[in-house]
Amino acid sequence: MPTTITEPAADVVILGVGYMSGVVAAELTLPGLTYKVVAITKGPYWDYVNDFSTTKYDEWGVGLGRKYDSPLPLQSATIRNTPQQFALPVRRYTMPIQYHALGHGVGGAAQHYGGTMGRQGPWGYTQKSSTVTRYGQAFLDGVNPHSDLEDWPLTYAQYEPYYVEWEKAHGLCGNYNGSATNQSSDTGYPWMSQNYPLPPSPITPVGQLFQTATQSLGYHPFPHVSALASQPYVNQYGVPVNPCVYDGYCGGPCDYACETGAKANAAYRTIPAAMKSSNFTLVLNSFIFRLDTDPSSGLVTAARYYDPQGNVHIQPGKVFFNGMWGYNMIRIMLLSGVGAPYVWNSVPASVSGAVGRGLTNGYLPYKGTNVSGTLPNNGGNSYPAGNGSGGSVDIYDLMDDNFDHTGLNFIGGTEVGAGGYPGGGPGNITFAGSVSSASMGGTFKATQKDKYLPTKTTLSSTPFAHDLPTTDNYIDLDPHYTDIYGDPLTRLTYDWTPNTYNGATYLVNKVKDIFTKMGASNVTVGSTVAPGAAHNDWWGHHLRGGCRIGTDPNTSVWNKWNQCWSPVSKPVFNIFGAGEITNTSGDNVPSGTHIAGPQSYRAAEGIKQYLALGTPGILP
């Protein structure tokens, strides 16, 4: 019969073992430190040789069955677009409903991503105040009705040293970020005090064309930043890393695990360092379902989890790090009564609470104003394959406030790039559900003939601006649907905001100029797509916001140390957190993970400071 087991108390209990938790585990178990650290994950420990080498070449099982990912029968989420709708649960990981799966086990979702990275520029950290200062509050209100945009608690310059540590830990590849001076005085671009620790993967001919074209237009191109090791590497924890073998089963329908460990994630960068320490305990296949709190102080006293046999384990600790993925980070706090839950109201001034507030999406609408063209003499050979995020070149010149938005109807913009490896990921079976004459039958077969030896390159871009937080997009607990254990599912109330669509309509002509300069023929701008032309019906795995870091405990969950300071009346200050969902908004670069990374170092530093306090409390 299942039973209840109380585990030995730890100094630090880590919830989930993904990217952010890996950093905290490695930092708190460094040689010389004596903290007892326990990390709990609902999935397995993946060994990239034994678990992936022979089984990952299974496009159906990985791309559609999501066999390495979090099983939906265990838990899912419900989705609706407005507070007035009834939310329905996600029941499959396939398009058109959903194809971005949660991770499962050590390494989390980063076991299966394309490796795309990219720092957020200085403007991203002050986008609310910068926008109001330059264009006025009325402009922001017009761009983003019911705006709930917030600045970060620290500036880019303050996060920069943490970016460096995070990039070293995971062996990121690149060559600066397009800053002309690479000085802190260049406030438009993410300047770097140290270059990326690995050089970029080889640039493709299309990437080189993009580089030449954008340079001649006065832009500042740089190689796409990737977390797929381009060279053999050893990180600051002494963990050796194998380089990418360009096997091609990397990108694609987000995505394929890596059989050499070249795809950066906690399992092969930070967790091995922690596991070398006798102070670290890893708990697998264990589903955290509640945080126990002390009735008088409100502080978290233990994490409760089910093991595979159904036993309840109680893991006491002094400090807790919430490194669970996306909405699970929010859900465990809502289930446990930790922090002030967000309460929606149709009148923005009447909303309250912080946990679940400010949800945005790093993935953008699937309909938007598009530009396309053809490079007739740039074919390719997809057979030698490639990887999911190397080979291309980007510019940051059309994002942030790097151009004047006066008279426009959006803020920010987008990173624009071109030139990824044609064989970066399999594409035979990608989106089941998108059934059309183009994806089956004779028409489909005809397109397969020379699929891997294309004689031309199609360029296409829908340059959405980023998604902005509003008081109407949020996460709470679903009153109708539960997980397998009977606890309420996460409910997402979310739809894309006008900023995204409006940005695309303007930026598409800028991208058209780039395509034309590259020598593309038939460069065509599609018809204008108005805001709201498509509605969100998936969760995406790049949700941002919802459990925000910020400057005000009334609107954010975490302070500048990523320490909980909610609710204001009795903050639960012995829990820290980091992840994409702690970013204050959607952003302009494709990687919320890269932006969350520095926060994990801040949290680790904060936890050390907290444990050193004579009287526990909010860190100064």
Next chain:
Amino acid sequence: MPALRLSDKPKYVSLPQIESRIPKPEELVVLSKPLLDATIMIGKVLIDCTNKWAMAGDAAEVISGVNVQADHIAILTTKEGCDEITRKLVKYQIEPPRAVEREIERDAKVDLKLHKVWIKSYTARFDVQGSRLDVHGDLQIKVGDWEWGDPLDFEPDYVYVVGVKLPIIPLKVKSELYTGLGWMDRASKIHEAVMRSRHMFG
């Protein structure tokens, strides 16, 4: 807000579990902090070294992902290289460069017979932030009664250690050397690391 419901009821659910095993600490390849720090420092100092050199020894194998224990750093170079490296690292020097010939601890096993192994090189020794560094110029090996081999020559591979690009003795060279000496356990460890770094088991 109070907790929604504080459940302490054990609950079994029928879900397929993915079998996995947590590796033991000794199965994980990690370069120790002192050796890592010393390696980075050495790499920075020798970045403009004009003579051919490369990281060698057990530490170099760990850097390449081989699961062995390293207690010091070794560099392989030429006689001139040893002199140049000594000039660059002079403040860490504990033994100046000189010709050294010695029998090593482990015998070779060739044709099922054990043979003594000697090495000779133009050697200098250093203490870099508490880690021992041996620099070998023109290293030669002699097995049993056979002639001394030619000074070891190599074309280095490169590894980035926290952003510092370091030349390193290729694992292929080490593997051939171990195989020749009959140290199949060491060759096997290299093979294991190579398999883990290649597509579909190498």
